[in-house]
Amino acid sequence: SESELGRKWDRCLADAVVKIGTGFGLGIVFSLTFFKRRMWPLAFGSGMGLGMAYSNCQHDFQAPYLLHGKYVKEQEQ
């Protein structure tokens, strides 16, 4: 499980880099095309990317290997 935790951290960092970069890039495109070179689309896009990465990470870390009782259905004999 130690290596699994490390793998999750790796995935989280890669995901954060890609998401923030993508949001920033989309922000640049929209800032240049529709918003008269304002700065806020860049910040908005980067923030959205950061939020998505955070949410994915949270989901990844909270996903347990154990099945909780509430998800286990009773098997019919």
Added chain:
Amino acid sequence: MVARVWSLMRFLIKGSVAGGAVYLVYDQELLGPSDKSQAALQKAGEVVPPAMYQFSQYVCQQTGLQIPQLPAPPKIYFPIRDSWNAGIMTVMSALSVAPSKAREYSKEGWEYVKARTK
């Protein structure tokens, strides 16, 4: 009339550029699940440096500029997987081998003392 057509054209061009960017992001699933992002980052790391090198070669050929050979870019790769809890692992393995090591060293010391006192 011409101004109106021109503004419409400009809007269409801008809209297609922005829409193309959004479609590219959607198509590559860059804002999707984290494993897809990791795969995309890995793929970019493999594809981008050779493409940059080829592009620089092409620019050199076209413009006749002689760009000196640049040193290879540093490899930025910090796998946390390999170093996760490395300190704890080291301490625990040291603790686990500590009794046998202590026995070994004490035996060596005793042999040394015995050899000296003879």
